[in-house]
Amino acid sequence: MLHINRVITEVTDVLRRAASSASPEPLAATWLRGLCSNVRGRASSALMIAASFICAMQSLAGEHAQLQQPQPFKVIYQADYRGLPISATGIRELSRQKREGAEAPLYTLTSSALSIFAKFTEQSDFVMVGDTARPQFYRYDRTGLGRNKSIRLNFDWNLNKVTDLDSGEHWPLADAEISDRLLYQFQLQTDLLNQGVDITLGTQLSYQIQDQNTLKDYIFSVKAKVTLQTPLGPVETYEIVRSNDQDKRSTTLWLAPAFEYMLIRFEQASSDGENFSLAIEKAYLNDTPITDFSAGT
Numbered sequence: 681m682l683h684i685n686r687v688i689t690e691v692t693d694v695l696r697r698a699a700s701s702a703s704p705e706p707l708a709a710t711w712l713r714g715l716c717s718n719v720r721g722r723a724s725s726a727l728m729i730a731a732s733f734i735c736a737m738q739s740l741a742g743e744h745a746q747l748q749q750p751q752p753f754k755v756i757y758q759a760d761y762r763g764l765p766i767s768a769t770g771i772r773e774l775s776r777q778k779r780e781g782a783e784a785p786l787y788t789l790t791s792s793a794l795s796i797f798a799k800f801t802e803q804s805d806f807v808m809v810g811d812t813a814r815p816q817f818y819r820y821d822r823t824g825l826g827r828n829k830s831i832r833l834n835f836d837w838n839l840n841k842v843t844d845l846d847s848g849e850h851w852p853l854a855d856a857e858i859s860d861r862l863l864y865q866f867q868l869q870t871d872l873l874n875q876g877v878d879i880t881l882g883t884q885l886s887y888q889i890q891d892q893n894t895l896k897d898y899i900f901s902v903k904a905k906v907t908l909q910t911p912l913g914p915v916e917t918y919e920i921v922r923s924n925d926q927d928k929r930s931t932t933l934w935l936a937p938a939f940e941y942m943l944i945r946f947e948q949a950s951s952d953g954e955n956f957s958l959a960i961e962k963a964y965l966n967d968t969p970i971t972d973f974s975a976g977t
Contacts, residue, residue: 757958759793768795798824818860877937915973
């Protein structure tokens with residue numbers, strides 16, 4: 681196409697020089713100039729159409745890549761709370777359901793641990809806005825050990841406020857990408873999934889967390905690539921640490937890139953003994969059981 685434009689330019693220049701003479705322009709020259717102009721116009725239009733098509737395809741491809749998110753899952757863990765020498769079961773589950781009159785489905789992420797001494801439950805209801813998980817409702821309940829604790833937060837994005845349903849207090853939602861104390865883990869999975877299976881060590885991801893009346897910044901760093909031994913076989917994971925944890929506390933997650941960054945192990949420890957960990961035992965991805973990690977998805 682560039683070659684055609686160059687030829688057209690040269691022919692047009694010849695005609696322009698001929699037109700500068702005193703003699704009237706021959707009819708053939710007039711016809712040739714019109715033909716060249718028509719070809720040039722068509723060539724330019726073709727280039728514009730091609731460019732527009734390529735841009736549109738690139739835009740669609742980028743949008744598709746950004747909309748990847750983990751499928752529904754259910755994972756069963758061996759749970760340990762405060763180092764108790766008893767068997768406890770932890771369950772993390774992601775489900776989705778259609779809402780009447782709404783295009784976007786409602787997702788529910790739950791995390792629970794149960795033993796004969798204590799029960800812990802955490803839940804986040806959310807919708808997807810692009811590739812961002814937007815919380816709608818958050819619940820936390822702990823009973824059995826120490827003082828019981830309960831939190832219920834309602835996120836009203838139309839009124840731009842979050843309300844503590846137990847106390848009635850409410851606070852403004854400062855940012856459209858605010859997460860809650862559980863949902864940030866799903867958002868971390870989603871963000872890593874969109875980056876692919878090969879993550880550069882040292883990569884950092886940050887999230888703003890609404891913790892009742894406090895807005896907290898969680899910053900995570902991809903520390904290492906680690907192969908973990910599990911009851912489902914060995915699995916390659918990324919070890920991810922919260923890099924801005926308090927001095928007296930540490931949070932570490934191990935996520936498996938080949939399984940949509942499923943949480944394989946979780947550890948949270950603090951100097952006051954408030955320790956909690958999860959280690960995978962069974963897993964289901966979109967209702968299909970994973971029996972051997974080495975077999976892949």
